Amino acid sequence: MPANNPLILKLTQSGLLTEEDHAVLTEVTRDVRHVPAETVLVEQGAPVEGAPLVVSGIAYRYRLLQDGRRQILGMLLPGDFCDLQGALLGSSDHYTEALTDAETVWLTRETIDRLTLAPTRIARALWWSTLVDEAILRAWLTNMGQQEANKWLAHFICEFLLRLQVVGRAQADAFEMPFRQAKLADILGITSVHVSRTLSDLRDRGLLDLSHRRVKIPDVARLRAYCEFDPSYLHLKRPDMLPSTAT
Amino acid sequence: MPANNPLILKLTQSGLLTEEDHAVLTEVTRDVRHVPAETVLVEQGAPVEGAPLVVSGIAYRYRLLQDGRRQILGMLLPGDFCDLQGALLGSSDHYTEALTDAETVWLTRETIDRLTLAPTRIARALWWSTLVDEAILRAWLTNMGQQEANKWLAHFICEFLLRLQVVGRAQADAFEMPFRQAKLADILGITSVHVSRTLSDLRDRGLLDLSHRRVKIPDVARLRAYCEFDPSYLHLKRPDMLPSTAT
DNA sequence: CGTACTTTTGAAGTGCCTCAACGGTAGTGG
DNA sequence: CCACTACCGTTGAGGCACTTCAAAAGTACG
Numbered sequence: 001m002p003a004n005n006p007l008i009l010k011l012t013q014s015g016l017l018t019e020e021d022h023a024v025l026t027e028v029t030r031d032v033r034h035v036p037a038e039t040v041l042v043e044q045g046a047p048v049e050g051a052p053l054v055v056s057g058i059a060y061r062y063r064l065l066q067d068g069r070r071q072i073l074g075m076l077l078p079g080d081f082c083d084l085q086g087a088l089l090g091s092s093d094h095y096t097e098a099l100t101d102a103e104t105v106w107l108t109r110e111t112i113d114r115l116t117l118a119p120t121r122i123a124r125a126l127w128w129s130t131l132v133d134e135a136i137l138r139a140w141l142t143n144m145g146q147q148e149a150n151k152w153l154a155h156f157i158c159e160f161l162l163r164l165q166v167v168g169r170a171q172a173d174a175f176e177m178p179f180r181q182a183k184l185a186d187i188l189g190i191t192s193v194h195v196s197r198t199l200s201d202l203r204d205r206g207l208l209d210l211s212h213r214r215v216k217i218p219d220v221a222r223l224r225a226y227c228e229f230d231p232s233y234l235h236l237k238r239p240d241m242l243p244s245t246a247t
Numbered sequence: 248m249p250a251n252n253p254l255i256l257k258l259t260q261s262g263l264l265t266e267e268d269h270a271v272l273t274e275v276t277r278d279v280r281h282v283p284a285e286t287v288l289v290e291q292g293a294p295v296e297g298a299p300l301v302v303s304g305i306a307y308r309y310r311l312l313q314d315g316r317r318q319i320l321g322m323l324l325p326g327d328f329c330d331l332q333g334a335l336l337g338s339s340d341h342y343t344e345a346l347t348d349a350e351t352v353w354l355t356r357e358t359i360d361r362l363t364l365a366p367t368r369i370a371r372a373l374w375w376s377t378l379v380d381e382a383i384l385r386a387w388l389t390n391m392g393q394q395e396a397n398k399w400l401a402h403f404i405c406e407f408l409l410r411l412q413v414v415g416r417a418q419a420d421a422f423e424m425p426f427r428q429a430k431l432a433d434i435l436g437i438t439s440v441h442v443s444r445t446l447s448d449l450r451d452r453g454l455l456d457l458s459h460r461r462v463k464i465p466d467v468a469r470l471r472a473y474c475e476f477d478p479s480y481l482h483l484k485r486p487d488m489l490p491s492t493a494t
Numbered sequence: 495c496g497t498a499c500t501t502t503t504g505a506a507g508t509g510c511c512t513c514a515a516c517g518g519t520a521g522t523g524g
Numbered sequence: 525c526c527a528c529t530a531c532c533g534t535t536g537a538g539g540c541a542c543t544t545c546a547a548a549a550g551t552a553c554g
Binding site: 071116145146 | 382
Binding site: 197 | 541542
């Protein structure tokens with residue numbers, strides 16, 4: 001794995017890691033495996049042995065209801081663990097699936113125990129990362145409960161843009177949307193028909209343009225103000241960082 | 248603090264603690280402080296020093312929007328940390344407030360560091376408990392996104408009943424509801440008017456009776472089936488345990 | 495250039511909201 | 525024990541956000 005190991009990039013945001021920790025993390029994330037899009041990485045209910053880590057590409061978590069409806073619970077970017085929760089709790093309460101073609105590293109149960117039971121700062125940094133995941137869930141819940149669809153969609157775009165920028169997968173005001181409107185609907189908890197109408201509405205307001213899988217934001221500050229986006233819940237060191245290299 | 252320390256009761260569910268760990272936890276939760284209902288325990292945005300633990304009574308987390316609307320993000324029962332997240336991340340992204348009169352213990356930053364940076368199983372058990380909190384958030388998000396109000400309300404009641412039973416605060420099919428319909432509305436993300444109609448609907452179906460602050464469930468299995476309640480996400484050792492002593 | 499899939503648009507229906515009034519339920523003081 | 529007061533919960537009527545069903549238009553790919 002190259003020097004810009006996304007796990008190290010991410011955990012550095014916790015401010016906890018030392019140089020030696022970098023070496024340990026580099027060593028345990030050596031064995032990269034390629035998976036095609038739509039591969040199920042973790043199955044709901046099944047006992048979990050080890051934890052997959054996303055190195056490149058994007059994955060997502062979701063839950064299924066009895067009638068087949070689906071709620072997407074989170075997006076996993078490079079540097080994110082697919083299911084550290086499941087590995088530590090013993091079983092997962094949701095599915096995790098590759099959204100795009102992706103590269104993953106599977107940490108074994110032994111490696112996880114070694115990292116999390118040892119008196120290192122790595123354990124705390126990994127804990128930190130699950131706490132940030134939890135903070136994102138609280139933000140989603142707030143939007144789902146209190147905001148109408150266009151503000152909630154705008155908020156999701158603001159969050160996704162920023163998270164992509166952190167790992168160098170977005171420009172300052174644009175990025176490639178790696179999924180279709182049907183999945184956006186499963187994220188927001190609305191129908192794909194309404195996603196289409198909501199996108200038209202935001203386009204008409206000049207806040208957001210999504211076409212040909214590409215999101216372009218005319219004025220990021222205005223979009224943020226519109227949906228009350230406050231990035232502090234992501235606990236980034238540089239929450240207003242801007243440009244970076246593209247995909 | 249008595250022998251039935253709720254923190255120990257809760258963390259025992261993780262299956263990680265030894266007898267020595269119990270002694271350590273007993274020692275750090277000695278200094279109980281009483282707070283009246285509606286006391287703000289953790290403020291959104293403020294830097295967090297130490298973490299309050301609920302010993303008796305009930306607290307809850309919430310977020311405020313600019314216009315004053317509120318989304319409740321979780322209920323905290325005896326044995327739950329109010330804001331371990333905030334203590335570890337450095338600042339909290341939401342408010343935590345006592346719902347009823349409550350007893351709390353404040354763990355200092357030093358104690359938290361000692362417990363979470365040491366190579367003990369306590370650190371893992373505390374991490375385990377934040378992961379269960381996260382699993383509850385995923386369940387709430389799924390209900391909020393995919394279920395109509397009466398199923399979501401029923402699901403919340405099933406979860407709350409079970410969590411109260413674990414700490415001995417509910418009977419097999421009934422419990423005292425410690426809050427009014429307006430707060431139930433802020434939990435579910437609907438208006439209090441609609442909470443009232445939804446409760447009438449569930450009462451008419453014979454699934455649930457809430458009156459004079461007391462919830463009575465004629466047939467728990469039927470209510471669970473109605474809202475697709477599957478308690479595995481709570482990661483309890485005995486998910487179908489039933490009776491216990493009342494408050 | 496056709497085929498399959500996504501997105502858009504329209505029309506009608508439903509769940510939930512808003513506003514407003516009425517009824518119930520404590521708690522307080524006479 | 526009864527008034528008075530202050531909420532809380534219930535009910536009704538009308539409106540809006542989102543859904544459902546269906547068809548048309550746009551897009552990607554062999």
